[in-house]
Amino acid sequence: FWDILEQPPGSYPEIEKQYFGTHVSLTTDIAGDYLIKLTVSDGYSVVSDTVTVSFYYENVAPSVETISAVYAIQDQTVPLDGSGSYDPNGDVMTYQWFFVSKPKGSNAVIDDPLAEVTSFYVDVPGIYAVSLAVSDGELEGKPYNPFYVKAFSLLGAHTKLLVNEDIEPQLLPYKERFVVDKTLTDDEVAKEYVLGRYTIEAVGKDVTISNISATDHLNLIKPYFRGWSENEIVVVKKGESLTFELVSPPTNGKLTDLSFSFAWSLNGVGDFSMQERFSAGYDFTSR
Structure with missing residues (x-):
């Protein structure tokens, strides 16, 4: 039998297979020390022992998700959506959209570079590469590759x-x-x-x-x-x-x-x- 004797204030931990497991898992919700007691019986005698398990908060960078590459036509508005991004620690995130590259002669700007969802206007044909940085205030996440937009000329095929x-x-x-x-x-x-x-x-x-x-x-x-x-x-x-x-x-x-x-x-x-x-x-x- 597994039992939790001590835990951080406000914590509600759980032990899987508390009554029968020889190998169990402890799920915690707050960093700190947990005093765990194991009691074993063969029907004749009972023995117990305790162990302290310590959990520490480790900040992890946000995971950045954007849409796949798209084809557009000159004079279209292309949406930029970072709403699929998430922070494994549940921290509040901030967003920063930016162009990695633009076609020669383009004056395109991102409408609201700090928004989770925004857009930009395709002013000239060519390849636009856009990236998104998402921060939790300490660590920053970026996609493996930029988001590419291939914009076709109004006069081209x-x-x-x-x-x-x-x-x-x-x-x-x-x-x-x-x-x-x-x-x-x-x-x-x-x-x-x-x-x-x-x-x-x-x-x-x-x-x-x-x-x-x-x-x-x-x-x-x-x-x-x-x-x-x-x-x-x-x-x-x-x-x-x-x-x-x-x-x-x-x-x-x-x-x-x-x-x-x-x-x-x-x-x-x-x-x-x-x-x-x-x-x-x-x-x-x-x-």
């Missing part, structure tokens, strides 16, 4: 992805997840539900779309694209655009997990980067 009737292109890659509940309506049950509508535009070069996939991970229904088909190779000619929809049959009141994805390239089939990808996921329910 690039791909535009538009949502619904929006005229502002999306940053790439496009990766979003939605919750859609169509059970809270008095309308008749639809034969199909359009979950999303997008337009892809080829600027300066043909865009080749491949790796098209629509999946229900729970195998309840069969989602599909309208505008092209799975495993099809689609070419959007230079200067043209193509609108497509993400469609699902009704789920009969069941919640399902849908995903729609594809990749594209300005250089032919299969020659796509990690940023030239589309992924939309849905937690979807309908009558």
Whole structure:
């Protein structure tokens, strides 16, 4: 039997397998000394011994998390999000965004370099490298690599992805997840539900779309694209655009997990980067 005889004021420690464990773990919440007693019996005699276990506070640098590299277009605003960063000790953190490098001729500035979430305006095409330093007041954490933004010229070859009737292109890659509940309506049950509508535009070069996939991970229904088909190779000619929809049959009141994805390239089939990808996921329910 393991017992805690003494502990720091205000502490609520716990011993795992307190009554039966030959090897146990002590979980503490406050630095200091803990006096632990072990009592052992074979049914005839009882022996005990004590040991003092000391825990000391060690400050650890914050862990910095930012988003992955993105493609943008000149004149877009790029968000910078450091909200995934955390401090292992639970300390209050401060933030400092800064450019590691900018394209020649750029006068870009970070809107609020001390904010957890901020942004900057892409004024010229090229590669922007942005980093984030997070401090707990004593130690500072930085990401292993900067956050890269490749900005395409308005006049150069690039791909535009538009949502619904929006005229502002999306940053790439496009990766979003939605919750859609169509059970809270008095309308008749639809034969199909359009979950999303997008337009892809080829600027300066043909865009080749491949790796098209629509999946229900729970195998309840069969989602599909309208505008092209799975495993099809689609070419959007230079200067043209193509609108497509993400469609699902009704789920009969069941919640399902849908995903729609594809990749594209300005250089032919299969020659796509990690940023030239589309992924939309849905937690979807309908009558």
